[in-house]
Amino acid sequence: MKYLILLIGIVFGNYFFPQNVKDNKIFINYIQLPKQKIDESISTFFTIYNNSYLDKNKQQLSIYQFKVDSAEVQQQIKIKDWKTLKNTIKRNYFDSLSVWKQNIAKGINRAKPTEPIYPEYPESYFLFPPVLTKPLSELMSNKSIKIAGFSEGNIGVRIEIDNLGLDVLSIKGKYANQGKSYIVTARYKMPIIIKTFISGELLHQKQYHNKIASHVVFKGKTEYDYEIWKMNIGENNKDIWINLQRKLWNIAINNISSLLNSEIGYPRKRENTEVYIVKKFQDYNYEKLLTAYNYAESGYAQVGLDRNKSRAKVSLKKAINIWEEEMKESDLTNKKSRINAKISGLISANLADACFWIEDFEKSNFYINKAINQGNLKAKNHCKKLKKDIPNFRARYNAYIQR
Numbered sequence: 001m002k003y004l005i006l007l008i009g010i011v012f013g014n015y016f017f018p019q020n021v022k023d024n025k026i027f028i029n030y031i032q033l034p035k036q037k038i039d040e041s042i043s044t045f046f047t048i049y050n051n052s053y054l055d056k057n058k059q060q061l062s063i064y065q066f067k068v069d070s071a072e073v074q075q076q077i078k079i080k081d082w083k084t085l086k087n088t089i090k091r092n093y094f095d096s097l098s099v100w101k102q103n104i105a106k107g108i109n110r111a112k113p114t115e116p117i118y119p120e121y122p123e124s125y126f127l128f129p130p131v132l133t134k135p136l137s138e139l140m141s142n143k144s145i146k147i148a149g150f151s152e153g154n155i156g157v158r159i160e161i162d163n164l165g166l167d168v169l170s171i172k173g174k175y176a177n178q179g180k181s182y183i184v185t186a187r188y189k190m191p192i193i194i195k196t197f198i199s200g201e202l203l204h205q206k207q208y209h210n211k212i213a214s215h216v217v218f219k220g221k222t223e224y225d226y227e228i229w230k231m232n233i234g235e236n237n238k239d240i241w242i243n244l245q246r247k248l249w250n251i252a253i254n255n256i257s258s259l260l261n262s263e264i265g266y267p268r269k270r271e272n273t274e275v276y277i278v279k280k281f282q283d284y285n286y287e288k289l290l291t292a293y294n295y296a297e298s299g300y301a302q303v304g305l306d307r308n309k310s311r312a313k314v315s316l317k318k319a320i321n322i323w324e325e326e327m328k329e330s331d332l333t334n335k336k337s338r339i340n341a342k343i344s345g346l347i348s349a350n351l352a353d354a355c356f357w358i359e360d361f362e363k364s365n366f367y368i369n370k371a372i373n374q375g376n377l378k379a380k381n382h383c384k385k386l387k388k389d390i391p392n393f394r395a396r397y398n399a400y401i402q403r
Contacts, residue, residue, distance in 0.1 A: 020278065020279040020280040020281065021276055021277070021278055021279070021342075021343075021346060022276070022277050022278075022279050023274045023275075023276060023378075024274060024275045024276070024277065024293060024297070025272060025273075025274055026272065026273055026274070026275055026296075026297060026300050027270060027271075027272050028270065028271045028272065028273060028300045028303050028304075028357070029268060029269075029270050029303065029304035030268070030269055030270075030271065030303045030304045030309075030357075031149075031266050031267070031268055031269075031304055031306070031307050032261075032262075032265075032266065032267050032268075032269045032396065033266070033307065033393075033396040033397060033399070033400040034262075034263060034264045034265060034266065034396065034399065034400065035262060035263050035264075035395065035396055035399055036203070036263050036264055036399060037264075037399050037400045037402075038157070038198055038264055042156045042157065042198070043149070043150055043151065043156065044150060044151050044152065044153030044154075044155055044156035044157070045145075045147055045150050045151075045152060045153070045156045045157035045158070045159060046152065046153055046154055046155065046156065046157075046158060046159070047144065047145060047152075047159045047160075047161060048158065048159070048160045048161070049135070049136065049161050049162075049163075050160060050161065050162035050163075051135075051162075051163075052162050052163065052164050052165065053133035053135075053163045053164060053165035053166075055165070056133055056164060056165025056166070056167065057130075057132050057133055057165065060130045060131050060132060060165075061130050061132070063130070064127070064129075064130035067127055068127065071125040071127060072125075074125070075122065075124070075125055078122040079121075079122055082119055082121060082122050085119050086118050086119055089116050089118060089119075090116075090118070092116075093113065093115060093116050096113040097112075097113055100112055100113055126230050126231075126234055128171070128233075128240075129233075129237065129238075129239065129240075131166055131167070131168045131241055132239070132241075133163060133165040133166045133190070133245065134242065134245055136161075136163070136249055136253075139242065139245055139246050139249055140246060140249060140250070143249065143250065143253055144253070145159060145253060145256060145257050145260065146257050146261075147257065147260050147261055147264065147265045148261050148265040148266050148267035148268065149265050149266030149267075150264075150265065157196060157197070157198055157203075157264070158196070158197040158198075159194065159195070159196050159197075159256075159260075160193075160194070160195045160196075160197070161192065161193070161194050162192070162193045162194075163190065163191075163192050163249075164190070164191040164192070164193070165190065165191075166188060166189075166190040166241060166244070166245060166248075167188060167189050167190065168186050168187070168188045168241070169186075169187045169188060169189070169212065170186065170187045171184060171185070171186045171187075171217060172184070172185060173185075173218070173223060173226060180221070181219060181220065181221060182218075182219070182220050182221060182222050182223050182225065182226055183216060183218070183219050184216070184217045184218040184219075184226055185214050185215065185216055185217065186214070186215045186216075186217050187212055187213070187214055188212070188213060188214075188215055188244070189209055189210060189211060189212050189213065190209045190245065190248050191207060191208070191209055191210040192207070192208045192209055192248070192249075192252045193205070193206075193207050194206050194207075194208070194252065194256045196260065198264075203263070203264070204259065204260070204263065206255075206256060206259065208248075208251065208252040208255065208256075209248050209251075209252065215244050217240060266307060268304060273300070273353050273382075274349075274382060275293050275296050275297065275350055275353070276346035276347070276349060276350055276378075276379075277289045277290055277292075277293045278343055278346075281338070281343070282336070284338040286338075288322050288325070288326055289322075289323075289326065289347075291322060292318075292319040292322035292323050292326075292350070293319070295315045295316070295318040295319035295322070296315070296316060296319040296350070296354060298315040299312045299313070299314070299315030299316035299318075299319060299354070299357070300312065300316070300357065302315065303357055307400070309357065309358070309359070312357065312358075313358045316354045316357060316358050317358060319350075319354055320351060320354050320355065320358070323347050323350055323351050323354070324351065326339060326347060327339065327344065327347055327348070327351075330344040330347075331344075332344060332374060341374060341376075342376050344374060345370075345371050345374055345376050345378075345379035345380075346371075346376075346378065346379050348367045348368075348370040348371035348374070348379060348383075349367070349371045349378075349379040349382045349383055351363075351364075351367040352364050352365075352367035352368045352370075352371060352382075352383050352386055353382075353386060355367060356386060356389070356390070356393070359393075359394075359397050361390050361393070361394045361397070364386070364390065365387070365390060367383075368383040368386055368387050368390075371383040372384065372387075
């Protein structure tokens with residue numbers, strides 16, 4: 001009976017004192033600050049492409065020529081052996097014809113000797129064309145590094161890119177899928193070294209594709225399909241490595257662009273949040289919370305207008321002042337109070353967000369902890385994500401303001 005009374009009290013307590021809270025979803029466009037701020041007078045970058053791959057190409061051509069010479073020697077040996085064997089068989093055949101003809105002249109009639117089956121002419125040898133590395137401009141003429149906040153020029157940040165060349169280590173085929181398909185795989189690497197310099201000082205060095213990886217060269221039903229494919233490759237003189245090189249370059253350029261944007265760039269990003277307002281609770285007035293929301297909405301809309309968020313901070317600080325004034329009435333023990341525990345938690349979440357975007361991370365962390373410890377589930381979940389974002393945003397902000 002006691003538990004029943006308690007349950008009825010909870011249900012009807014919530015029924016008679018509903019809190020009409022509205023979640024206003026807001027998208028925030030912002031400029032991400034760099035991890036390492038460089039002099040803002042430097043606003044351009046240029047790229048230098050070194051050509052170490054040319055040495056690899058020379059090596060590949062030399063190896064290919066050696067294979068051609070060796071294959072040609074072997075082919076001539078096969079042809080010579082073929083001629084010797086064919087001539088021996090033919091000579092024996094002519095000998096038997098001569099005996100047959102002589103017997104006819106003597107009146108001995110016997111069946112004419114059957115012409116033998118001669119050995120087939122040796123098949124031409126097949127060699128994969130040499131693996132030649134192409135320059136980026138030939139593979140992807142419109143692909144280049146992009147750094148937000150910087151434009152391409154002839155001075156500024158210097159980026160050196162050196163492709164050491166595609167090196168195919170082996171090509172092997174095997175059956176797969178329970179013998180239903182035949183797959184030929186190449187093991188390769190194509191080291192690309194990218195260095196970034198600012199005022200002659202090395203800022204970053206990154207190497208891509210230096211580890212041995214696998215690339216499917218052919219996929220068919222049988223090894224005989226593979227032989228047909230090789231014949232077509234030879235007849236059409238097709239470069240089977242171009243698409244792989246495009247893929248590797250694309251990965252390297254995208255990765256270095258992403259890295260440089262994170263380290264020194266100012267890329268535009270987007271986040272979303274929620275601003276909570278109380279529409280109605282008993283007969284209390286919450287007009288100030290609506291006013292604070294309007295200031296916050298205006299402030300969040302201006303976050304992405306500049307790097308230091310100066311215009312956004314004016315509006316957000318007005319919202320913060322109102323919310324902090326309202327929090328003075330916070331009463332966590334009385335559910336019927338105007339700013340009770342639930343409303344206090346949601347206002348704390350609003351304050352945590354706004355302080356985050358004016359880059360007062362200490363105060364943001366204070367209100368995050370307050371919402372997590374005192375607020376309802378909605379406020380707690382809202383602030384847990386925000387708490388994870390603070391270290392990254394604070395580190396970038398500190399780097400930006402210290403130089």
